[in-house]
Amino acid sequence: MSIAPETSIFPALRVAVIGAGYWGPNLARNFAMSTDWELVAICDMDTERAGALARKTGEPAVVSSVEELLQEHEIDAVAIATPARTHHAIAMQAIAAGKHVVVEKPLADNSIHGMEMVEAARAAGTVLMADHTYCYTPAVLKIRDLLAAGELGEILYIDSVRINLGLVQPDVDVFWDLAPHDLSILDFVLPGGLKPLSVTAQGADPLNAGKACVGYMSMPLENGALAHINVNWLSPTKIRQMVIGGSRKTLVWDDLNPQQRLTIFDRGVDLDRQEMIRADAEDRKGATISYRLGDTWSPALSEFEPLGLMVGEFASSIRSGTPAPTDGLSAMRVLSVLEAASKSLQYGGATDTVPDGAAQVVI
Helix, strand or coil, rough: CCCCCCCCCCCCEEEEEEHHHCCCCHHHHHHCCCCEEEEEEEEEHHHHHHHHHHHCCCCCCCEEEEEHHHHHHHCEEEEEECCHHHHHHHHHHHCCCCCEEEEEEECCHHHHHHHHHHHHHHCCCCCEEEEEEHHHHHHHHHHHHHHHHHCCEEEEEEEEEEEEEEECCCCHHHHHHHHHHHHHHHHHHHHCCCCCCEEEEEECCCCCCCCEECCCCCCCCCCCCCCEEEEEEEEEEEEEEEEEEEEEEEEEEECCCCCCEEEEEEEEEEEEEECCCCHHHHHHCCEEEEEEEECCCECCCCCHHHHHHHHHHHHHHHHHCCCCEEEHHHHHHHHHHHHHHHHHHCCCCEEEECCCHHHHHHC
8 A cells, every 4th residue: 555645746636525523634634744635624513512613624614504505616526524423414414415425434334325425436437445554554554464465374363452441422332332452453464355255253242231242252353363353331440452363473452551562472382393202103293393483573664643544545535536545335345244243242242244335336
């Protein structure tokens, strides 16, 4: 993936941010700072909140409705930072008006709405992109490069932990709140994207909040590897860690360790060097395992703000007509896994298959 340049030779694209709550200010700030964009308007039903954000980001216009925004302001794109249940309606309005759209995770509240958004953007010739911010971090970009180069060998397992003492969300469970980060990262770094054969999810609600507050998700992958994700709103300690074990090396990403976010271990089980130590090896059906103990190293990482790169990639996709790294189809793969996890929970942890959402789109 190319990194967007700091300066642009193209005229600035005009964008509006819809939603001035939790994530909207981050988007507005990065659009306002980018040479690729001109921040034209902030849209929020709470005009006082929108006005406060506008004063911090160059005094763009303040509007209270999407209808007013689309009718009265000349824009090329919108960035949607509202609750997931509203993404579909807002995005469909914007796409129908010929606008490019970037949407905060998850893409939509269900796969039917998500596919309608993908197909509408395809028919209109507009860009639909998900703001899977972690995919634009220096660490995740490096992980993608390492996996693409085969540095780890064949992937054997993935173990991801995202736990903290967090807010119990009013409209989604812990899977829909936290797991989109891990799923989008896996879709981004795995060659060919995230294509689990099935999903098994288990959740607990010790607070009686009416939704899972602690969750575990297991996904067998096509090559025999197993991916496991642990998400939790109730942990007193915050952990953001992913381990990717390969046949050659193992990678550990600790996002909360700024001095050493990535560590590569040349350690593991070496099946090719097993030694037969018994004459009755055929009956034993096994051999002594050889352990490989090699070097440990930490790759150097660039420093830049992921959202700045994301808004640059959004502009690049619009200008070039090429799909963004976190386009609608990528977001649909994430959405399909989330839905499969919800079905598994509904049936007491039963395994649920994952449909190939991308295959449903007629290109």
